[in-house]
Amino acid sequence: MINHRISHMNHQNQKSLTLNPFHKIINNRIIQKCHQNSQLYNSKNDQEQNIENDLLYKNKDNQLQNNLNGYLINEDSQEQNQDNNQIFTENQQPNNKDANRSINTQDKDEIVIKIRREIQENTMINQEYHPQKIDSINNTLSSFKSKPEPIPKPEPEPILQPEHILQPEPIPKSEPIPKPEPILPPEPILPPEPILPPEPNPQPEPNPQPETIPVPDPLEFIQRIIAETSKKRKVADEFQYYIRRFQDKLELKKHYGLTLKTSAELYKNCNAFREVRGDGNCFYTSFGFQFLSILLFEYSLDQFNDFFNKIRQIELPMKIFVPGTELKIDDKEIEKYLLDEFQRRLTKLKLIEDTNQREEQFRTEFAAYEKQSKEIDGLLYGLSTIFFRNYSNYVVDFSDAKDAVYDRENLLNWEVECNSNEVVIAELAKQLNTFVQLIFIENSNNIVIREYGINKNHKIILLIKPGHYNIGYFQQINETENRQDNSQENQVQIEIPQNINQPQHSNDINILQPVNRINELDTLKHIIAETSQNRQIQDEFKYYIRRFQDKLELRKHYGLTLKTSAELYKNCNAFREVRGDGNCFYTSFGFQFLSILLFEYSQDQFNDFFNKIRQIELPMKIFVPGTDLKIDDKELEKYLLNEFQRRMTKLKLIEDINQREEQFRTEFAAYEKQSEEIDGLLYGLSTIFFRNYSNYVVDFSDAKDAVYDRENLLNWEVECNSNEVVIAELAKQLNTFVQLIFIENSNNIVIREYGINKNHKIILLIKPGHYNIGYFQSENNLNFNDQQPQNQNEQLLLNNQQQLKEKQEYQQEEENQY
Incomplete structure (x- = not known):
């Protein structure tokens, strides 16, 4: 070129x-x-x-x-x-x-x-x-x-003559210029590189990144240990929970087969109990659950902080070994993480303002043997067991009798009991400043009580029958009740009049005798087995009611904007999910009205309600569309109504409000048999009762003709599309105040109110197709110390609050941008 x-x-x-x-x-x-x-x-x-x-x-x-x-x-x-x-x-x-x-x-x-x-x-x-x-x-x-x-x-140049200046000669063709010889450089010439076509704006290739090796979650070690031990055993679901329901003195006597004399002696120190799972960790389950209850419900926030500060100062390990396997936790970084996680979970529980909610959440998390939700993953039991095994191993060194713990290595062995546990218990009581009663139930005629520690403000009761520990409780009762208990000690059920329709004085308490319960309840069991139990869903969604959730979870669940949630919080700032079947309205309404009966009505009001139900001879019919399953027999219906009243009356007679509340929630939520008392049928009885009562009260409504699909009121798992007429009449007949909150979308809610008696309030959250249970709680701030943080753990608590506040501000900022 x-x-x-x-x-x-x-x-x-x-x-x-x-x-x-x-x-x-x-x-x-x-x-x-x-x-x-x-x-x-x-x-x-x-x-x-x-x-x-x-x-x-x-x-x-x-x-x-x-x-x-x-x-x-x-x-x-x-x-x-x-x-x-x-x-x-x-x-x-x-x-x-x-x-x-x-x-x-x-x-x-x-x-x-x-x-x-x-x-x-x-x-x-x-x-x-x-x-x-x-x-x-x-x-x-x-x-x-x-x-x-x-x-x-x-x-x-010579001067040219004019004649020489003529037209220019034609330009001859230029000869090709010979190519000069190349001048070679002194260095050797490299071989020519291949000529590649130029690429437009070539981008430099990124350096290859090293392959990321996933770091295992330290909690996976506990998950694997539990999966290879307790989860591998084939036991009935009712025995898989690490702690079970609260049981009163009669059940305590029956469980241990005690004589009247022995039980009377036992009742002086222990008159209720809670079973724990029968594995080799049962001591740490029984002791750990009770001491964590002291931390969460008896310790002040400063005491709570001081406890964990001391744990950090001693750098408590979190080791565990599973005999006969290679499973173990023996790494300082993992142990440090697990200790932090244990403290984080307890701190989160401690920060729950409402004591009842905190207690329910703690029991649910501790008892869980599998994942039920993001919050309840079935691992708190494992973290607690590892913590108290390591703490026991630590405090033994302070005991004068430490040499008597001949099998000390078992303290860090998963599901292996230490046979010299009394030395450990004595030192735990001393170091944790608690009072421990160890009650040996040797046989039906003899018990032995040993006591450790002196601080009776923080009391732990351990019931031990050789080979297994349970949790003990002692509740104060007045002398009148004590005399009544002694006079009826040999009677498990209270006699009632034979004529159940005969008017009774409102002060009488009716507990119906269960006659042939198994056969009579088979039809209801069959209906539940062929419908809700037949669906393949995760266990966490099988419960008919689920855990209590606060305002942040309420907002997240329904995807509400900041403005809409602020409007909702004026009427409802907490909720409880119910199972998503066609009975969800009767679950949501029924659970709340039964709570009014059990916790707001006096005993006279409770009795009056069931007397009126008997006077109207309320039926208990139910039909399952598309099948031959039904309950349409007067004798069977009469029995089911008696059984429903019997169960409610028994709950009403539980003296301790917290125990009554726990027992009621557990029975109502159960989707299968967990014990003799919790058979998973209270939900079914309640649903049939409120479907029939709804069908009954509609006749009193001026708008009864608007209930165009009234037959659906008695159809199992079928919603009535004209429910508002039913709700309005239920509020009137039951003398309650019902708030029906429609959540139309993230930006809009509509509130409708029925009834006038705000002393007995029911909140129904409805998003087209499904009802949930609503709550409204007054906003009370935590009773924090006004002083500046004195230690690392208190600072951690405040940091958690700050992170929560920042999260709220971030969500608000996102919504403002939207």
């Missing part, structure tokens, strides 16, 4: 030089430099075949060629004008001609020098952009760095 340009340039120069011989010198210099450029280009092209260099030279050559062509064109026009006047001026002013030649020579020298400078700049640019190739072409470039020789002054 360059040779072609040089040939073209020679052709143009010959045309101009025929008119002025002086141009020969100028053009020779220009052509010489162009040859030098060509020589440099050819040399580099032969050596490296570098496409980048070619592009650089191409751009520069084009620039030089354009400059040179412009110059020559300008010269042609000037020389044409000079030729027209040359004949007239040459003879008259020869001296002026010489002067002009001198001026022209000077101008051309400046132009040649300028072009030479540009060529040098071109070379410097090449060096700058190709520094790696400088060494290979130094010799070649050196030939162009020599000082340019001065242009010799041309000799005066």
